[in-house]
Amino acid sequence: MCPFVTQVNNRIKLWVLQHPHEQKQAKSTTPLLQLGLTNVQLCVGELPEDFTEVRAISKQACALLYPGPTAEPVEHINTPLEHIIVLDGTWSKVHRLCQQNPWLHELKTLSFDQVPHSRYHIRKANREQSLSTLEASAYCLHHLEGLDTNPLLHLLDGFVTMQTKQMPDAVKQRYQK
Helix, strand or coil: CHHHCCCECCCCEEEEEECHHHHHCCCCCHHHHHHHECCEEEEECCCHHHHHHHHHHCCCCEEEECCCCCCEEHHHCCCCCCEEEEEECCHHHHHHHHHHCHHHHHCEEEECCCCCCCCCCCCCCCCCCCCCHHHHHHHHHHHHHCCCCHHHHHHHHHHHHHHHHHCCHHHHHHHCC
16 A cells, blocks of 8 residues: 555544444455554444543543534534544444543534545445545545645555456446446
């Protein structure tokens, strides 16, 4: 992955709360975020006691990137934020993380008015507008702090290319558009 890595200095700290099952996924994009951003923290777990470090900052200028009826679009946020929390896992695992951590419900929630087209074609998604954790984080940081996220998307493109090269032809065909 080295030829694709150019670190981006993000002001807003990104906290990735990852479901333990996602750690074992070879196609997870969270390791790419860790390579590509200078201000990111990974927390793996399921229950509130697994997230004591991030819970400690949740009363600061903090928001959760998670769709919902009260979520504000990142494209229109003017309030400065210091921390963004993203949930990493399948939709069902992320939903479970949210349900098992009621403290997340107290946070301001963010979503997207215009969901960008996903470049991440090597993992099936149940929802048409699904994005990888990297894509969602990059889009969010781009809008909230004007961050140039092209290096992150270049890293994702390189990752997708490398993963695709390793797939047998029959598997590749499932992911081609």
